[in-house]
């Protein structure tokens with residue numbers, strides 16, 4: 001590994017259903033809808049893990065934690081972050097910055113943004129001012145705008161620890 005920073009991109013989509021638990025960026029949110037997923041369906045953490053893993057040249061999240069493995073059923077995605085960071089540290093790298101866009105009609109994200117941002121900083125071992133998360137409603141366009149699904153897109157900058 002050389003000492004230059006490297007960037008990674010991660011995207012994750014989950015369908016939404018009324019009455020399901022909703023955990024986003026590792027924060028439990030009181031919401032009328034929640035993601036369908038083999039794990040807890042935390043699209044934000046899945047996208048961020050894939051961005052970080054991609055930047056490190058590592059296998060993606062779906063390869064490391066298959067969605068047909070019983071061990072991953074209902075699993076808290078915070079555990080995927082811990083496993084991701086273990087691999088990052090193993091390469092003597094660390095996350096320098098993260099930026100995330102979460103597109104969803106519901107839940108409304110504004111009341112939860114600060115908590116989600118703080119949890120991301122904690123899970124990926126970086127300062128709060130190096131993490132950001134923006135919410136977009138989807139403007140009633142396509143499945144996301146109609147509230148049928150959510151999509152998280154993340155970029156991560158990784159460099160020497």
Ligand code: MG
Nearest residue numbers: 012041043046
């Ligand atoms: Mg996912």
